[in-house]
Amino acid sequence: MLTNEEGVFVASSDYVKTLPDSISKWFPRTLYSLGTDGFGRSEGRAELRDFFEVDAKHIVFAALNGLAKERKILPIELDKAMKRLE
DSSP: OOTTOOSOEEEEOSSOTHHHHTTGGGSSSOEEEEOOOSOOOOSSHHHHHHHTTOSHHHHHHHHHHHHHHTTSSOHHHHHHHHHHHO
């Protein structure tokens, strides 16, 4: 189903990144996996996701990083996004 899809593939999990990594072999291209590899001490789920870099801004950055690696965007665009996403 994904063979003709364009762009990059990013999977994010509140669990260890080996969970999305376990399905990566069925993707036609690289799957960029984000996960909470470890124990976090946070007040809530949003803080935990930020600490482990699996929240929305990190998902966006992972997608842009994948696009930069595949030379679909310029590295300068990645630098700009990093500054905007803090």
